[in-house]
Amino acid sequence: MTTIELLERTKAAWGSIRSASAEEKDRLLLAMAESLEANSEDILRENAKDMEAAKGAISDVMLDRLALTESRIHAMAEGIREAAALPDHVGRALAQFKRPNGMTITKRQVPLGLVAIIYESRPNVTSDAAALCIKSGNVCMMRSGKEAYRSSHAIVTALKAGVESVGGDPDIVNIVEDTTHASAQVLMTADGLVDLLIPRGGKGLIRACVENASVPCIETGTGICHVYVDRDADLNMAVKIIENAKTSRPSVCNAEEVCLVHCDIAKEFLPKLKAALVDKRREAGLVPVELRLDEAAAEIIPGTAATELDFDTEFLDYILAVAVVDDLDAAIAHVQHHSTHHSDCIVTENQAAADRFVDEVDSAAVYVNVSTRFTDGGEFGLGCEMGISTQKLHARGPMGLDELSTYKYVITGSGQIR
Incomplete structure (x- = not known):
């Protein structure tokens, strides 16, 4: 399946989650956490393959970012459960006021749509991003770096199995099969499909996304x-x-x-x-x-x-x-x-x-x-982390549920005309 075809499939699944109740989303998340732990053996086996292939190619410190253990998978599952326990902000009124002509204007928080994440050698990003996207009523498309692809694919497989086990649409979370630059370029320019692109990785990745993306893009995380x-x-x-x-x-x-x-x-x-x-x-x-x-x-x-x-x-x-x-x-x-x-x-x-x-x-x-x-979403009480925005518009600092949302104005009246 091409990257565009997978994006179309993921975007089509948005209808199953954007208007889901808090209880329905939490049920999906808890099933995802359970499935993640139940499939830890498969995930660790694939992670061992990634680790073996990366030895000598990346530093020992970066190998630590790539490595998964039973305890790290448990922490990932706990992060999903913590996201489920957060208040659901979808649909809440951010502001409401009445105009002199009698019409009422409500500023309402709503999901973004399809959030795409391009990341490098941290497979835990996979579950963190999926949890926050689903809790905030979004669908998500992962694009892992080649160093972590086997691990990330195994994690997505487990998450999708969890979603399906409770009757959800497994296409609310997907992972790009192509780890070449071509797939990243597709995500950067998928206007009308990708509503927000979040790069997580080194300076080169972040700069490439910010400079080349025609879709909305968050500048994240280089931390001096x-x-x-x-x-x-x-x-x-x-x-x-x-x-x-x-x-x-x-x-x-x-x-x-x-x-x-x-x-x-x-x-x-x-x-x-x-x-x-x-x-x-x-x-x-x-x-x-x-x-x-x-x-x-x-x-x-x-x-x-x-x-x-x-x-x-x-x-x-x-x-x-x-x-x-x-x-x-x-x-x-x-x-x-x-x-x-x-x-x-x-x-x-x-x-x-x-x-x-x-x-x-x-x-x-x-x-x-x-x-x-x-500086971390979990440590700030925002749930597992989507990324750290270092820009000023839309999102800044640790990105949680509110930063994966936008808003629309709802105007109600009784026949007012201008």
């Missing part, structure tokens, strides 16, 4: 995330936050890539940072973080000399660019120049400094004394 350690920071807290933001899962877009340190506390703080990220991790048999230091930081601790490019790189690895800045103004200027407007953090006990950072840093998520790793 900063943590600025202010002069008035609790230094032990700062180390703890940075350790989590950099090392808990470095391959994700909300991992920290740049650390900025106020010059007044750099001599005290940087040795603490090196001890936590390099020395203690090496002693514990963990991967130490490579610190890429600007000239001022290199005068205080040993590391790799940073180039200017290091402050504009999403490493997705155990690498952290470190710079010493003169003051809060310099920190904000640095973030504004180098940030991808994803997630940026200040660590400080000074409320005035925190307020200025929050007001002046133009990112989708701005943190005060919190790890950037919380």
Whole structure:
């Protein structure tokens, strides 16, 4: 089946879900979760094939993104169940007002239609995206990268079986069979079929979609995330936050890539940072973080000399660019120049400094004394994650049910004419 034919088939299934009741959608979702776990053996077998084929072709950190386990499949199923437990916003009145001529205008939330997701090596995106699309009354078309195709196809097969088991139309979720650039191009230009395109992956994929799509497209997720350690920071807290933001899962877009340190506390703080990220991790048999230091930081601790490019790189690895800045103004200027407007953090006990950072840093998520790793739909209470939008129109930050919706105006009256 061609990609266009599959899109047409998926769009035709929209009628079975867009007006479904909350109870009907939740029944589908719970059946999908159950089927996902029931078919875990098949999914893991296909994932093992993907892992074997990817060894040597992608980094160990990226292999971790690709890998599935029983516990990860269980977490995916729980994500679907959490989506089912969310309030159903489809059809709700966002606003209502009455005009002087007696007509009533209601702004009503409605589904988008067909949401297409192009993603790379994270098979869990498959179930997350499907759950949020169905809960919000949409149908979805997956297009996995070749590294994760076997895993993603097995997941979709399980989800479709769950839908069918409770009488739903299995075509509300489908996966593109072609993993070449041609199928991605079809999704980008399927006007009238694709109502929203969401790319999830590296900078190249996102840029290609944004530049080439004729369908509505969300710019997601490249995350050059900063943590600025202010002069008035609790230094032990700062180390703890940075350790989590950099090392808990470095391959994700909300991992920290740049650390900025106020010059007044750099001599005290940087040795603490090196001890936590390099020395203690090496002693514990963990991967130490490579610190890429600007000239001022290199005068205080040993590391790799940073180039200017290091402050504009999403490493997705155990690498952290470190710079010493003169003051809060310099920190904000640095973030504004180098940030991808994803997630940026200040660590400080000074409320005035925190307020200025929050007001002046133009990112989708701005943190005060919190790890950037919380930029995630599940952690925000929005359900499993569709993606992180770094643009400003329609959706920004973690995309949940509301971001997979649009609205229409419903006008009722008693024969009014203009």
